[in-house]
Amino acid sequence: MAAAWILAASSTGAANLLVNPGFESSSGHVVPVGWTRFAPTNAQLGGNYWVEAPAHSGSVGWKQWGAAYAAGQTNVAGLSQSFSSAPGSVYQATGWMYTKSNDTLGTDCTTWLEVSFLGSSSNLLALYKSDNFNAAAGTDTWLQYPVTQACDISAPLPPGDLSYPTYAATGTVSQIVAPIGTTTVRYRYAYSQAGTQGGSANFDDASLDQISGPIPPVISSLFPLNMIFVIPGDGITFNVSSPSGFTINNSGIQLVVNGVDVSSSLAISGTASNKSVAYYGLHSNLTYTASIKVTDSFNFTAAASTYFETTWVGIEPITYLWEAEDFDFDSGIYLNTPELCSASGNPNCYFGKVGVEGVDEHNLNGGGSHQYRPADPMATSVSGDYLRKNLFVAGRLDYRIDPFNSSEWVNYTRDWPNSTNWVIARLATDVGLAGTLTLSKVNPDTSTTDLGAFTIASGRGWSTFENVYLKDTNGFLANVILNGKDTLRVTSGGNLLPGFFMLVAAQVDLPQLSNLYPSGARPFEPTNALSFTVATTGATFPPSGIKVNLDGRDVSAGLAITGSASTKNVVYPGLMPNAMHTAIITVTNSLGHGIGVTNHFDTFTQGNYMVEAEDFDYDGGQYVGIWEPAAYSGLGATTNIDFQHSPFTPEEFKYRAPGGGVPEDLTKDTLRDVFLNVGAIDYDLTWFGNGDWANYTRVYPTGNFYVYGRFSGLNGYSMYLDQVISGAGTTGQSTKRLGRWGAVGLGYSIYDWVPLTDEGLVAPVVIKLNGLGTLRIATTGNSNPNYFMLVPATGIPLTAARSGNNLVISFPTQSGVIYRVYYGDNLTTGNWALLTSVIGDGTVKSVNDLATAAGRFYKVGAP
Numbered sequence: 001m002a003a004a005w006i007l008a009a010s011s012t013g014a015a016n017l018l019v020n021p022g023f024e025s026s027s028g029h030v031v032p033v034g035w036t037r038f039a040p041t042n043a044q045l046g047g048n049y050w051v052e053a054p055a056h057s058g059s060v061g062w063k064q065w066g067a068a069y070a071a072g073q074t075n076v077a078g079l080s081q082s083f084s085s086a087p088g089s090v091y092q093a094t095g096w097m098y099t100k101s102n103d104t105l106g107t108d109c110t111t112w113l114e115v116s117f118l119g120s121s122s123n124l125l126a127l128y129k130s131d132n133f134n135a136a137a138g139t140d141t142w143l144q145y146p147v148t149q150a151c152d153i154s155a156p157l158p159p160g161d162l163s164y165p166t167y168a169a170t171g172t173v174s175q176i177v178a179p180i181g182t183t184t185v186r187y188r189y190a191y192s193q194a195g196t197q198g199g200s201a202n203f204d205d206a207s208l209d210q211i212s213g214p215i216p217p218v219i220s221s222l223f224p225l226n227m228i229f230v231i232p233g234d235g236i237t238f239n240v241s242s243p244s245g246f247t248i249n250n251s252g253i254q255l256v257v258n259g260v261d262v263s264s265s266l267a268i269s270g271t272a273s274n275k276s277v278a279y280y281g282l283h284s285n286l287t288y289t290a291s292i293k294v295t296d297s298f299n300f301t302a303a304a305s306t307y308f309e310t311t312w313v314g315i316e317p318i319t320y321l322w323e324a325e326d327f328d329f330d331s332g333i334y335l336n337t338p339e340l341c342s343a344s345g346n347p348n349c350y351f352g353k354v355g356v357e358g359v360d361e362h363n364l365n366g367g368g369s370h371q372y373r374p375a376d377p378m379a380t381s382v383s384g385d386y387l388r389k390n391l392f393v394a395g396r397l398d399y400r401i402d403p404f405n406s407s408e409w410v411n412y413t414r415d416w417p418n419s420t421n422w423v424i425a426r427l428a429t430d431v432g433l434a435g436t437l438t439l440s441k442v443n444p445d446t447s448t449t450d451l452g453a454f455t456i457a458s459g460r461g462w463s464t465f466e467n468v469y470l471k472d473t474n475g476f477l478a479n480v481i482l483n484g485k486d487t488l489r490v491t492s493g494g495n496l497l498p499g500f501f502m503l504v505a506a507q508v509d510l511p512q513l514s515n516l517y518p519s520g521a522r523p524f525e526p527t528n529a530l531s532f533t534v535a536t537t538g539a540t541f542p543p544s545g546i547k548v549n550l551d552g553r554d555v556s557a558g559l560a561i562t563g564s565a566s567t568k569n570v571v572y573p574g575l576m577p578n579a580m581h582t583a584i585i586t587v588t589n590s591l592g593h594g595i596g597v598t599n600h601f602d603t604f605t606q607g608n609y610m611v612e613a614e615d616f617d618y619d620g621g622q623y624v625g626i627w628e629p630a631a632y633s634g635l636g637a638t639t640n641i642d643f644q645h646s647p648f649t650p651e652e653f654k655y656r657a658p659g660g661g662v663p664e665d666l667t668k669d670t671l672r673d674v675f676l677n678v679g680a681i682d683y684d685l686t687w688f689g690n691g692d693w694a695n696y697t698r699v700y701p702t703g704n705f706y707v708y709g710r711f712s713g714l715n716g717y718s719m720y721l722d723q724v725i726s727g728a729g730t731t732g733q734s735t736k737r738l739g740r741w742g743a744v745g746l747g748y749s750i751y752d753w754v755p756l757t758d759e760g761l762v763a764p765v766v767i768k769l770n771g772l773g774t775l776r777i778a779t780t781g782n783s784n785p786n787y788f789m790l791v792p793a794t795g796i797p798l799t800a801a802r803s804g805n806n807l808v809i810s811f812p813t814q815s816g817v818i819y820r821v822y823y824g825d826n827l828t829t830g831n832w833a834l835l836t837s838v839i840g841d842g843t844v845k846s847v848n849d850l851a852t853a854a855g856r857f858y859k860v861g862a863p
Contacts, residue, residue, distance in 0.1 A: 014092070014209040015243055017083050017216070018187060019304075021206040024058045025225065026051045027397055028384010028463030032062065032079070033226065034304075038188075039077040040163055041633050041655045043067040045671070045681050046431060046461065048077075052382060053369055054202060056096040056142045059342075059397055060382055061204030066109070066193035074160035078111075078190040081208070082118075084300035085185035089178040089213025091115060093147035093187060095130070098202040101139040106197025110134045111190060115147050115176050115208065118184040126179045127151045127167055133201070142204070148172045160192065163634075163658065175211060215243040216300040219292055224308040228386045229318075232310045235280040236290055242273040246296040254293045255279055258747065259714035259782070286310050289747060308386070314467050315424055316504040320417060324426075324498035325372045325380045325399045327410035328360035328487070329353035334413040340394035344374075361410045372399045378410060379403060383499045384463030385426065398499060400428075404437075406494035411442060412501075416482035420506045423452075423470040423480050425490075426499040429459030432676075435495030439470055439480075442487040451488075452478030456496060465499055474567075475514035476535050479506045511536045511587040511595050518581075520601035522670045523710070523753070527603055530572040530583055533563075539589040540565040548572055549584040551818040551863050553839050558816055574816010574840070577603045578791050579863045580708070580753050602753055604708075604791065606673055609701050613777065613785035614655050614664045614683040616694035617642040621729025621774075623697040629680035630655075637661035640731045643694045651687040662694055663687045668749040669710060669786050684712070684784040693778040695724065700769040705790040707738075707756035707767060713745035713783035721756055721767075721788070724774035735776060739765035748784055760831030763822045764861055766793045796860045806848045809858050813840025818863045821847050823856045832859070 019034025026032040029050055037047070048065045055061040067077035093115045099105045113130040130145040137143055151167035160166065178185060187208040191201055222238040224230045236255065240248055254263045257279070267278040273296075282288065291305040312318070327350075328334050335348060344352030354376045355361040361378050368379025383400040391398055401410065429435045436455045440448040452470040460466070472478045482503075490498065516532040518525035534546060546568060547556040560571045575581065580602045588594035617623055618635040620642065636657040637643050643661045651663035664683040675682050685694070707721060719741040727733040739756040746752075756765045769790070777785060796819075799810045813819060817840040822832040835858075838845050849856065 014211050015215055017185075017208045017210055018081055018206050022055070022058045022204060023051050023060050023062050024397075027060055027382035028052070029461055030384060030463055035079045035081055037077070037079055038164075038652070039067045039654070040075040040161060042070055042073075042075070042630065043077060043681065044069065045675075045679055051384070053371060054098065054100075056098070056204035058204075059371065061098075061202050062189070063200055063202050064111075064191045065103075065200040066106075066196075066198060067191070068193065069196045069198075071195050074192060074194055076161040076164035076190050076192045078188055079203075080186055080188040082184050082186045083208075084216040084302075085117065085178050085182050086214050086298075087178050087180045087182050089182070089185070090211040091176040091178075091185065092174075092209045092211060093128075093130075093176065093207060094144055095189060095206045096142045096144050096204050097133040097137075098142045098204070099133075099135060099139055099199065100202070103200045104139055105135040105199040105201055106194060107135065108194035109197050109199060109201075110192050111201045111203070112192075113145055113147050113206075114186075114188040114190060116186045116188070117178050117182045118186060119181045120183045122184070124153055125181055127153050128173065128176050129169070135199070147176065148174065164190070178213070214246070214298050214300065217242050217246070217248060217294045217296045217302045219294055219302050219304040222292070222304055222306060223392070224389070225306050225392075226386050227306075227308045227388060227392065229312070229388050230282070230308045230310045231389070232282040232284050233280070234389070235278050235282055236306075237276070237278045238292060238304070239270075240275050240277060240294045240302075242296050244296075244298070245273050246298045246300070247272045248275060248294060248296050250275075252295040252297075253277055255290060257281070257290045258288055259745070282310055284310050285313055287313060287747075315502070316422070318502045318504055319419065319421070320503040321500055322412060322414070323350070323399070323500045324401050324410075324490075326350040326412070327355060327378070328413050329355045329376075331356045331359045332411075332413055332487070336415050340391060340396045342396050355410070359411075362408055364405050364408055368403050378408070383428075383465070383497075385428070385465040385499050400497050400499045402497045404492040404497055406492055409489050409491040411487050411489050413485065413487040415485050417503075418483045419481075419503070420508060421480045421482060421503040422477050422506045424502040424504060425454040425468050425470070426465050426501070427454060427456060427468050427496045428462055428465045428499070429456055429495045429497065431459055431461050433459045433495045435459070436493035437496050437498065438491045438493060439478075440489045440491065442489050448489055451480050453493075454496070459495070462497065467502075471514070474535065475533065476512045477506070479508050479537075508537055509539070509589075509591060509593050511541075511589050511593070513585065513587060513595065513597055516597070516599065518599075518601040518603060520599045523602055523751075524604050524606050524670075524672070525601060526577060526605045528573065528575050528577050530575050530581075531570065532585065533567065533569050534587045535567040536589040537566070539591045539593075541568055542588070542590055545588045545590070545594075546570055547586045549586075550575075551581055551583075551837070553818050553837055555816065555839060558839075572816065574814075575603060576814075576817045576863050578605055578608070579603055580755065581863060604753075604789070609705075609790040610672075610787050611696050611698065611775070611789075612682075612787045613685045613694070614662075615696070616661060617697050617774070618656075618661075621695070621697060625699070629675050629678060629682070632656060641695075641729060641733075643692070645687075645692045646689055648687040648689065655681075655683045662692060665784075667786050669712070669751040682786065684786045686784050688779050688781070688783060688785065690779065690781040692781075693722075693776050695728075695774050695776050697728065697772070697774040699772050700775075701790065702770045704766050704768050704793040704795070706764055706793050707788055707790060709741045709754040709756070709777075709788045710751055710786045711741065711743065711754050711783050712748050712751045712786070713743065714747060715745055715782045716743070717745045717783040718742045718780045719754075719783055719785065720778045722776040722778060723767075724776060728774045738767050738775075743783075745782060751786065758831045760833070762834055763824075763832030763859070796862070798858060798860060800858065802851065803848070805851055807851050807856070808846050808848055809860075810844050810846040811860050813838070813842060813845050814862075815840055815842040819845070820861050820863070822859050822861070823849065824859075825854065825856060827857055
């Protein structure tokens with residue numbers, strides 16, 4: 001039967017299995033669509049790679065440089081794709097390689113291609129590779145490298161990167177044949193860095209051609225593919241097909257959207273082996289992650305995924321949009337509705353147009369790439385931002401101005417609509433960098449009038465774009481009035497790279513809120529005061545126009561409000577430090593127009609004791625006494641003593657020893673100072689499934705503590721904190737349950753603080769620790785833990801007394817702090833329930849509860 005399938009497939013000719021082989025579906029600092037990146041555990045934060053020019057064909061290719069820069073060590077990093085395969089299938093593989101003369105590979109750095117065959121347990125069965133590419137091969141010239149060397153997998157070469165073995169070549173082949181037992185074929189591009197040697201390598205036009213054998217299914221024409229501003233009615237559409245003609249049953253097509261399997265809602269049409277698929281259950285103003293899996297009748301599979309945002313996530317509806325690279329040319333010439341094109345010669349497109357220095361633009365050095373306007377001094381390069389539908393339809397990449405040095409500027413002349421607008425810029429800058437762009441109007445005498453500034457206080461990466469509103473000198477949204485032909489100028493203050501700009505209708509009669517702190521934009525904003533500023537135009541604020549509900553209680557009476565009739569500075573001084581909070585701020589002006597802002601934030605300090613989820617015990621109950629980042633890197637662990645884990649495919653071990661515990665991956669959470677200060681990488685536990693657990697032996701601080709988990713997940717997940725009370729370091733461990741973490745889970749890249757509570761998920765749990773001990777986290781699945789944190793819990797003395805048919809519970813308070821009173825009917829069984837909450841004022845506060853014959857227990861917590 002296998003021979004018959006080989007003959008059937010071979011009649012169709014060679015097929016390149018690789019998805020996005022020329023990297024044209026990606027740009028910027030991203031792992032390309034269809035590819036998976038692998039790297040050593042000590043790889044530098046952020047990843048040393050880019051999708052950009054030069055390219056062997058098309059517009060962009062893959063660029064990579066050393067992953068770790070560790071003296072005396074060799075490391076290997078790169079890209080891979082894997083596909084279903086069967087014994088006897090025949091392949092050929094190639095790729096094009098390049099290094100620049102001004103960024104040449106280090107003397108001992110090399111790149112190469114690999115094709116390997118894996119068995120059902122991901123065990124290596126055979127490996128083939130190309131010759132090594134290095135600087136001696138030549139610079140500034142693309143060279144093709146076929147995979148022709150058969151390797152002896154029983155003879156690994158002397159250690160280079162211990163986590164990435166290489167093997168001796170035994171001869172050459174013209175075709176690559178899958179051996180007996182094959183279930184998967186894997187294509188890899190690898191870059192080996194020697195010590196701290198620098199230099200970059202480029203890779204493009206990868207090819208894994210299947211010459212014969214059954215071919216896995218193909219997922220194509222996926223829309224939307226990594227996009228923003230998606231119209232919900234467009235839905236998700238894609239095509240699935242079998243090049244070998246195998247049947248793809250409707251039940252073999254799975255679509256999971258934001259963690260929910262929606263396969264039963266798919267609209268499917270077509271033939272047995274070629275189907276069009278659509279899903280129309282999208283909603284406005286939401287972010288989506290969708291994954292597709294297809295299985296054919298030969299039991300071969302294919303998978304794809306996408307991220308997108310529907311209209312209008314984070315902004316108001318757009319009334320006009322213009323690209324940053326579409327600035328004036330030929331001394332003020334402009335296009336109101338330019339076409340999207342990728343070649344010169346179109347009079348209604350800005351591609352290839354040239355601006356005049358000092359009139360259309362001001363450029364200081366002419367450096368950088370010039371991909372969109374090749375002859376213009378202002379550099380333009382592929383942006384790396386998510387695509388938009390109009391770009392997708394036009395088959396055009398998105399661009400940005402890059403670099404945009406301080407004091408450089410560009411002009412945008414248009415016949416603007418008669419409107420009052422808020423202006424939004426789509427901007428990016430490097431992690432932690434701050435930057436500003438100024439927007440001004442060019443006057444008839446060529447002087448300028450400033451309209452406001454776009455500001456990022458702390459960037460998230462050169463390819464991580466943000467929607468940034470134009471604000472005036474007071475920090476409020478700037479109202480920009482336009483009416484017909486005008487020239488707007490954008491001037492760089494340094495560091496910010498613009499992708500495009502948007503107009504949205506200004507709501508001038510609404511109050512505006514600014515300078516909110518804590519803002520909730522990141523964890524760890526320690527303070528004892530909540531503060532913000534509100535302003536209104538053409539109105540005032542009545543006495544009751546500013547209200548704050550903090551943690552479920554109205555604290556408006558405690559606000560300190562100063563300022564003028566139309567601008568107010570507001571402070572609530574009673575904010576409890578080292579806690580989670582929710583503030584609902586409502587502001588109404590004298591016209592009756594108002595806004596509401598819900599702010600989830602914390603006032604935790606990074607001085608709290610924290611336990612990294614990836615740093616579970618090793619080698620049968622061992623632990624690191626003095627912790628630092630990467631303290632457990634490469635350490636193995638013993639199953640049923642240090643951890644319990646049920647393997648998944650395709651799990652990866654990027655930090656601990658492969659196969660030595662629970663898999664992990666780089667966290668997408670905000671990095672804490674302990675990692676930033678030393679340039680270290682933080683990890684999450686991943687594929688942490690139902691029934692898995694991990695032990696954490698430490699010399700814990702002495703005292704009583706609340707416990708907060710920093711987790712991400714999906715579908716309403718639960719995790720548990722247990723204490724090993726006997727048998728630590730053995731397989732015969734006994735545990736005591738301390739509490740439960742429960743959260744909704746909004747995605748594996750969205751992190752929440754999750755308080756440890758009792759089983760009812762209402763009352764927080766206080767745990768008592770005293771030196772050396774072992775804690776355990778366990779899970780029901782769908783969660784990726786990053787770390788958990790201990791927050792000291794100070795005792796609150798209670799008194800109880802009868803007053804008629806009531807019980808009176810009394811306790812001292814601090815001014816402004818929210819206290820929650822809980823009751824329970826039994827100290828050993830059941831859960832605590834919330835009785836009421838009270839705002840402290842520095843006096844003893846009392847609450848009443850109806851007395852019961854059986855009696856009750858009470859406790860008070862804050863917040």
